[in-house]
Each structure stands twice: as structure tokens, then as C-alpha cells.
Amino acid sequence: MAWLLSGRGIHDSKAMVEGLKSYGVISSSKVAEVMWSIDRALFVPEGSSAYDDSPMSIGYNATISAPHMHATCLQLLEKNLQPDMHALDVGSGTGYLTACFALMVGPKGRAVGVEHIPELVSSSIENIQKSAVAPLLKEGSLSVHVGDGRLGWPEFAPYDAIHVGAAAPEIPQSLIDQLKPGGRMVIPVGNIYQDLKVVDKNMDGSVSIHTETAVRYVPLTSREAQLRGL
Ligand SMILES: C[S@@+](CC[C@H](N)C(=O)[O-])C[C@H]1O[C@@H](n2cnc3c(N)ncnc32)[C@H](O)[C@@H]1O
Numbered sequence: 001m002a003w004l005l006s007g008r009g010i011h012d013s014k015a016m017v018e019g020l021k022s023y024g025v026i027s028s029s030k031v032a033e034v035m036w037s038i039d040r041a042l043f044v045p046e047g048s049s050a051y052d053d054s055p056m057s058i059g060y061n062a063t064i065s066a067p068h069m070h071a072t073c074l075q076l077l078e079k080n081l082q083p084d085m086h087a088l089d090v091g092s093g094t095g096y097l098t099a100c101f102a103l104m105v106g107p108k109g110r111a112v113g114v115e116h117i118p119e120l121v122s123s124s125i126e127n128i129q130k131s132a133v134a135p136l137l138k139e140g141s142l143s144v145h146v147g148d149g150r151l152g153w154p155e156f157a158p159y160d161a162i163h164v165g166a167a168a169p170e171i172p173q174s175l176i177d178q179l180k181p182g183g184r185m186v187i188p189v190g191n192i193y194q195d196l197k198v199v200d201k202n203m204d205g206s207v208s209i210h211t212e213t214a215v216r217y218v219p220l221t222s223r224e225a226q227l228r229g230l
Helices: 013-022 029-037 067-080 096-105 118-129 134-139 173-177 223-227
Strands: 056-059 062-064 086-090 110-115 142-146 159-164 179-190 194-201 207-215
Touching: 013 029, 013 067, 029 067, 029 096, 056 118, 067 096, 067 159, 067 179, 067 194, 067 207, 086 096, 096 110, 096 118, 096 134, 096 142, 096 159, 110 118, 118 134, 118 142, 134 142, 173 179, 179 207
Parallel strands: 086 110, 086 159, 110 142, 159 179
Antiparallel strands: 056 062, 179 194, 194 207
């Protein structure tokens, strides 16, 4: 999908959301409300154009994804981000999407971020502390952990929703295992050419997979390979 709002002088999250609605990216009122409430400016490097519809470098060969990708993934997962549900954000980076998940599942749910760059985990916690979901972090229904996200985060499994924010060569079995029957995972799959795959776990434990759209993400890889830029 093309980046939609660049250079159009968007100065707040409400205008960003209105832009995404006008282009037909956001159709869900819940997702609109969540993306207004979690201010992207708190999650991007200082001085950058927070509301432009483009990915931005956050250091360590990582990026914050573009708003239209965040909106797309939130909409694909909306039914699995209801109050009290469990959500896992693999490759949580800035913490933006983990914060959105936490707002949706609420204080009796669980929103878990896993990121393998410790410095990004620390800065994402600082970002979240400035945001509308700071109380959920304090109370413990929202947490961010240093780890290899290809292994998921078994402590709070099974998950109703899993989002993977980096492209895997193939879908990690651990993530399928940690998905609840009735759960849904959204994951970019591929190397140079990638597809955003939607994985639904059926009630009998089998999975149904479909391709949503072509995408371009940084790789889901080892910390060493990422830092070497491989
Ligand atoms: C495109 S960024 C997306 C970040 C996040 N969704 C956001 O918008 O801020 C992908 C993230 O995945 C992380 N990552 C890559 N491989 C990983 C792995 N094996 N385990 C955990 N995190 C990983 C990267 O460090 C990076 O922060």
C-alpha cells in the first residue's frame, strides 16, 4: 500500500486518523478511537513528523511501522482484541501497537510486547509511561519483555491475538502453538517479497491461512544478524 499522508501537514493524531478514514484505510470506529488516544508523537524519535504515513527509523536497524500498517493490523485483529483477551506483540519496537492492544483488552486483559533489542524495550517503556495506557503498565496488564519473539512469550499464552511486526521466512511453530483456538495471528512472511498472512486457529486446533496484502517489513531474525544489518 502506498504511504498516504506524507507531506500534508498533519499535526495531531485526530487529523492522522481522519486522513486514514478518508482513504478508506480505517473503517472501524474502535480502531479510530484507539489511534486517537495513543498519541504516535510519544513513540517516534523527537523532532520527526509523527503523523506522516511512513515508517521511520528508530535505530538498531529497526523502524516504527507506518500508521496505515498499524491501522490495518488493528482492524484485522479487532475481534480478538476485545476486553479481557490476551494479546502478544512480537517485535514491539517503540511499543506503539502494544499500547493500542492494551487499551483494547483493558485492565483485565493482557497485552504483552516482546522485543530483542534491550535498548528499544527500555525506550518503549518510557514511551508507554507518557501515554494514555501508563496506568495499565503500572498495574501489570501491559508488559514489555526482552526476548526472541520467534519463541513467543509462553508465560501469558494462549493468546487471542498475535501480531508480528517483522517478516519471518516462515511462520514460527511456537507462535502457532501459543495461539488460542479461535485466535488470530497477523504476520508478514517472506524475504524480499513479503505477504501479510492472517492465521486463524480453528476450534479443532487446525489453522486456516490467507494472504491479506503485499508488505515490506524488516526481518524477524536474530539480534546479531539485525545489528549487522543482515
Ligand atoms: C518494523 S519494527 C516494528 C516495531 C513496532 N511494531 C513499531 O511499530 O514500533 C520490527 C521490530 O521487530 C524487532 N525484531 C526483529 N526480530 C526479532 C526477534 N527475533 N525477536 C524480537 N524482536 C525482533 C526489531 O528489533 C524491531 O524493533
